[in-house]
Amino acid sequence: MPADLNRLPPVLTRLLSGKHFPTIRAPGYARMSGLKWLYAPTPEALAFAVRTTVAALMALTIAMWMELDDPPWAAMTVWIVAQGSRGESLSKARWRLVGTAVGAISAVILVCAFPQAPWLFFPAISIWIGLCCMCATLVRNFRSYALVLSGYTCAIIALAATRDPDNIFMITMSRTTYIVLGITCETLVAVLFAHNLASSARRNMRQKIQMALGSATDAVANLLAGDEAAFIRSRALFGTILSINDQIEFSEVEMGPHGHEGDHARAALAAVSVLLSRGLGMMARIKALETRNEQFTETSLLTRTFLLGVPARLENDSEIPHIQQDLQDLRGVCRQRIIDALAHEISTTITTETAEVDDLLNCRILHNALDELLGELEQAIQEFDASQHEIRGDHFHFRIEAHRDFKEAAYNGIRAAVAIGASAAIWEVTAWANGIGFITMVAVTCGLFATRENPVVGTMNFLRGACWAVLVSGFLVLLFLPRPAEFEMLAAVLALPMIAGGLAARNPATAGAAASYCLFLPNLVGPGNQTRLNEIAYFNASFALLCSIGFAVLIFRAVLPFDNDEERWRMRNRTLHDLRHLASAQPMPRTQSWIGRNTDRFSRLIRHAGPTPTPTIEAYLQGTLSAMTIGLNIIRLRVVLERGQLPPAAHRAIELFLTRMSQFSGRYGRFGRTARVARGATRSLRRLEAAEANITSRIEMTRAIAYLLVISYELGANAAFLDASQPYRASDAS
Structure with missing residues (x-):
């Protein structure tokens, strides 16, 4: 501070120093910073948006070149399958093919079983979708997606065939072609952007497990130092462990031909969970014994010093054997303390329970617990090391079992069945011209969100994204698309709105709405070879879409709502x-x-x-x-x-x-x-x-x-x- 300011009163000194003035920012700064994902995207987000847009336009081009009856479904499939990582995209594409095949077969069966019998046909579809949603609640990852997809794919194909049930086979083949075409285009374009996919997958898997191990060792070290709040801070690690466990499956897909590295990685994560629980058990023993043992204090200090150095040492593969040797040495110290206490207790002439005998037993209890805790860490590091390279002749398998709530699964199935049945009843009563589209979108919305733990939150974001899709497609349909007659101009018009949707999909705050926006934008624009969407068709389709999502939100709130x-x-x-x-x-x-x-x-x-x-x-x-x-x-x-x-x-x-x-x-x-x-x-x-x-x-x-x-x-x-x-x-x- 300048010497002249020292002569001023303290109040003026604080004011002139400028420390208590708020930072002056341009008007609208907060609003513009919220749009940073759009005008200053990350390289990863921009790459995702561009490659997915290219794949969607490629699928749309091929579908129109093949003279398919509904080309937008090919572009919609690309946006559905596209994920942030190649492993997720490939896994979702694989399970989408499975779900599509099951849904197509079930659609053919239902249409053939109940011709001209709507009061049997619609309850059958409702029950089928309800069963799919119920079963999907009990499995994880994209296996769940395959089950719900088989439900609403059945609805899409079967409802499309209601006007022409004799051509159910051709309609089924047409819808299946869109999906295969979209998956193929997305995979082809993504492969062009992929670089060193296998090595990147191994590196990502290593970093995630290393992070979990480092966080766990820090938590246990702080606990041994008497910081009981360490476990409160590390509780979020359990959610991270489950997320990493799900992502290992995608890393295995990206690695291509591989051994059992993923199984060892899952075993390492399970050992980390046990390690955290061992730490809680150690805290419980220290509190239950209500005593301070000098020998254990010394051993715990050695252990804490070792644990705090583990995260940095895991960075180097050559350090892992040394870490394991240090663990063996520490466990040897614990066992020696146990033997010393036991030998002293045996050699003593005291035959009744005394404070000294209790103290020796407590020393053995604490050192035995610490030895087992270090053994769990040793197991975690051993599995971490095995997950970094393929082991010849390895037949190790490991899966982490998930919690299954059968009542929640039943609720999800009933809710989806009621939604489809009620929407079908509305169409039967009103004979609405867009009723088929209304029921179809209700089925899609229920399929996508019925298995969510709290579907109301997801569907509200989905509705916001649909509103944006209606708004943007309105500009395209009413102002831009009436003019171009070549596909090049059509692609140029659609490219920027699609890229914006891709950028929004990579921003966590807008990802939920972006999923709906990207999905429905091609459908609302409705490009075709012989047709062009007019104003009346656009408004009818948009109204049916918003009504279907709003109706699904209403059902989720009214029928067995999440509590x-x-x-x-x-x-x-x-x-x-x-x-x-x-x-x-x-x-x-x-x-x-x-x-x-x-x-x-x-x-x-x-x-x-x-x-x-x-x-x-x-x-x-x-x-x-x-x-x-x-x-x-x-x-x-x-x-x-x-x-x-x-x-x-x-x-x-x-x-x-x-x-x-x-x-x-x-x-x-x-x-x-x-x-x-x-x-x-x-x-x-x-x-x-x-x-x-x-x-x-x-x-x-x-x-x-x-x-x-x-x-x-x-x-x-x-x-x-x-x-x-x-x-x-x-x-x-x-």
Whole structure:
């Protein structure tokens, strides 16, 4: 600051310094910055928009050259199939072919089965689309898309054949030709833009898994330092893990011929989820023991120092063997601490329970838990390394199981069936000239959004995009397209609006509306060889389109509408059912299945939470994570029993707890019997462990005590969440 300003009063000094004045910006700056995706797009967005526009115009040109009856469907297929990555586009194209084939066959069957019988024909289509939407809710990725596509493709073909059912085979072949043509053009143009696709796919997969590993190790390191908020910050990682798991499938498509790198990548992600749960279990043990162990403090400091350096070391492949060696050394330190504590306890002359004996046992419990945590990290790094190159003779397979909500699936199917049935009834009653188009677009909208967890949000954006398509196509139809008679001029007129739609599709804020805009723009313009859309046809088609989407929005709001509270209630009850199942199911459930289902539930909660989760959502997130940790420790307890190294009394104590857990009702009342039985089993094992002479049995009992400590602590700390007798609110946990 200049010396002259020091002589002025403090108020004038602050004013003249300029620090408290707002930044002066040009008028309309905020509005223009929101359009930056249009006037200053990223290179990736511009490349996507240009290549997809070229592919759409190429498909339209070929369809018109082939004298097909409805050429816009070829361009629409290009925009439907086009995705941000080649793996997504190829996967979607593959499943679109499957869905189209199933839908075409079902359309032929329905038209042939119910000729001139609309009151049988339309209910049959409604039931078919409802079944497709219901089944699509239970699967993931573009397999779900193939199922809904088979539903609305059946509607498109069957409804188009209502005016001429004798030509159903030719109509089916025509629609199938559009789809194959659109997929072929999109794939051909995209291949020209693709460069080093396989190596890029491997690099992207590596970066994503590396990011997940680095975030997890940072969270565990901060937790060992006493930062309990670290897990709150890292909870979003569960949603990221599920997203990365879905994207691995697309990376495998991009890699072409490959081994089992994708399976190892999924296994690495599952190990990261278990690692985070192990960290939560470590925090629970430290709180449950309510003591500070100097030896464990020293070991945890070594571990934290190592964990903080892992993300940077993962950048270099040559460092992975050294990381694994360091992990082995750290695990060796943990085991040596366990042996030292056990040897000191055996050599002591004290035969009764004292503070010193308890401290030695606590030292062994904590070091055993830390050893298992490091073992999980070692497994994750081993799978990460295996995902980077093909291994000869490798037959490894790994899939993460997803949460399935059968009630939600039934709701989606019923909602779609009601929408199609109601739109067909409107056409039958009114004899609307554009009724077929109305029903067709209702079927398309229901197919695209019926499987969404909250379809109302998606359909509103879809309606906005359709409005933009109507507006832009109006300018093209009424002002520009009456003049050109050559395809070159037609392509020049359509190119800029299509490129703008492609840019909007790559902008997250406008992607939902852009999907509708790009899909319906070619259809509303309606270019053809012998016909040109006139004003009356344009207004009728636009009105039918907007009415169909608006009608679908109305159905989604009125018929079994999505309810966040009800979904959380079902999810919580299902979690409690799964906890009971874990304790008694034969054969014993796999860890990866339990992790997959709970990770999916966790990511659903995060998606519905929004940018600022409510206290109830926050409590649900914590409760779901705790339930996952309880389940993992139940599985580990059963593994200890299966090894058969426990004395009969210890075996009975654990069996008693598992029997009680298999009857876990979730109705705590005033007592919380399951948590009380877990604490009783812990006390029994502590007494038995102190008197046991067999070293192997003592080590096994130490592990069992460590697992029971986590279970009893989490059952007590999350009693309100695990009480299924009443709806859960955040205030219940206070």
